[in-house]
Amino acid sequence: MSTGAEGKLFDDLEELGYLRRVSGPADCRAKLIVFTDRGGEALVVGYAAIDEVERRLAALLGKGGLADLHVTLSRVITDF
Structure with missing residues (x-):
């Protein structure tokens, strides 16, 4: 899966309420994927x-x- 396709999948799942992105503890630019x-x-x-x-x-x-x-x-x- 390409990075772009992965990002689109995460966008869709976030929009549907299945996950959310949070800032990484060591680097605010990094995003962690967390299930709702x-x-x-x-x-x-x-x-x-x-x-x-x-x-x-x-x-x-x-x-x-x-x-x-x-x-x-x-x-x-x-x-x-």
Whole structure:
């Protein structure tokens, strides 16, 4: 992801109320990204959804099949 695209993503998430930017403790020019309460709640919901998908995939593929899927998807992400 380019720096410009990252900045746009942060702008959008800030506008939607999921995060905020605060000045860094050592350098006021630096900005830290901090999740708001709404952003924290969205993370909890997102992680729960991921856990449910992985649980269902493990039931369908078995633990070995799920591990193979993880390896394959990691290759796709890395090499594509």
